[in-house]
Amino acid sequence: MGENAIEIEGLTKTYAASGSQPPKEALKAVDLNIPAGSIFGLLGPNGAGKSTLINILAGLVLKTSGRVQIWGFDQDVNPRQSRASIGVMPQELNIDPFFTPRAALEVQAGLYGVPKSQRVTDKVLKAIGLEDKADAYARNLSGGMRRRLLLGKALVHRPQVLVLDEPTAGVDIELRQMLWANIRRLNEEQGTTIILTTHYLEEAEQMCDEIAIINHGELIARDSTAALVGRMDAKTLVIHPDGDATLPEMPAGVESCQRRDGAFCFTYRRGEIATGAVLEAVRKAGIVIRDVATEEPDLEDVFVALTSDKGKAA
Numbered sequence: 001m002g003e004n005a006i007e008i009e010g011l012t013k014t015y016a017a018s019g020s021q022p023p024k025e026a027l028k029a030v031d032l033n034i035p036a037g038s039i040f041g042l043l044g045p046n047g048a049g050k051s052t053l054i055n056i057l058a059g060l061v062l063k064t065s066g067r068v069q070i071w072g073f074d075q076d077v078n079p080r081q082s083r084a085s086i087g088v089m090p091q092e093l094n095i096d097p098f099f100t101p102r103a104a105l106e107v108q109a110g111l112y113g114v115p116k117s118q119r120v121t122d123k124v125l126k127a128i129g130l131e132d133k134a135d136a137y138a139r140n141l142s143g144g145m146r147r148r149l150l151l152g153k154a155l156v157h158r159p160q161v162l163v164l165d166e167p168t169a170g171v172d173i174e175l176r177q178m179l180w181a182n183i184r185r186l187n188e189e190q191g192t193t194i195i196l197t198t199h200y201l202e203e204a205e206q207m208c209d210e211i212a213i214i215n216h217g218e219l220i221a222r223d224s225t226a227a228l229v230g231r232m233d234a235k236t237l238v239i240h241p242d243g244d245a246t247l248p249e250m251p252a253g254v255e256s257c258q259r260r261d262g263a264f265c266f267t268y269r270r271g272e273i274a275t276g277a278v279l280e281a282v283r284k285a286g287i288v289i290r291d292v293a294t295e296e297p298d299l300e301d302v303f304v305a306l307t308s309d310k311g312k313a314a
């Protein structure tokens, strides 16, 4: 195996028209390499094409064109080997309530053609902390346990690459931390390459070595997390003036706007402009400040920044 767990070249997906829906180009010539051994984040707003990309990797959605290589196996040339190299934890909880965790894992292993002698069911049960519940009916498992079982199902064939589609969406903090601990351990102890989608920027920041951002089916950024976060150091200062006031002059590098409620907002890069300088400019204009607040950027701001000309130049 070379350096990349996944190599994607010119990947395009157009969903066919159905009913009144026109055809949808969900992925547009995406090129993306994902290094082996990394924890890689795929970020993007709803409808960006994240699940489409992941489902193509998983073999659940057929690509329209392009090349996909998983663990060195071309999907079209070696479909079986490429499928055996990847495990996917889907976003939805699709667990059969009449199976016990042990049975669910055994069935999944069977689907992947893992011979009985090579099954690692007990190991997986232990890894996901469901040893105690191995023989309980799934309908008696809590939501968190079901989610861990989904993770277990993705692991039965010991894939080199593990893909998680929004693993922590709508999950409470305790379970989220537990899932992440599990996933980190897999990465550290087994060297499993982890690919995940999330819309929690903070989570991606903490977990991922590298991040790709996808928007409208196009890759708009791909960098180490540190470099990307460096680009995302915008900060917005929101100032409510006392009485009527017009937008004051600002130092270069500050973007100003006035909101509907009359508040001024000033956006700038923390690394370049000190908040004190912005406040000073406001005072100099003779504006009395009634209230002041700061806003940290969220993923949406990052998209705006990255898709605007200014963001591209940075």
Ligand code: ADP
Residues within 6 Å of the ligand: 015, 016, 024, 025, 026, 044, 045, 046, 047, 048, 049, 050, 051, 052, 053
């Ligand atoms: P994400 O996971 O980033 O939210 P998706 O990959 O699910 O995005 O969707 C990308 C785009 O493709 C969206 O506009 C979505 O409506 C569309 N889409 C997804 N699945 C289908 C499908 N089976 N048929 C038609 N359009 C689809």
Ligand code: MG
Residues within 6 Å of the ligand: 050, 051, 052, 091, 165
């Ligand atoms: Mg999705």
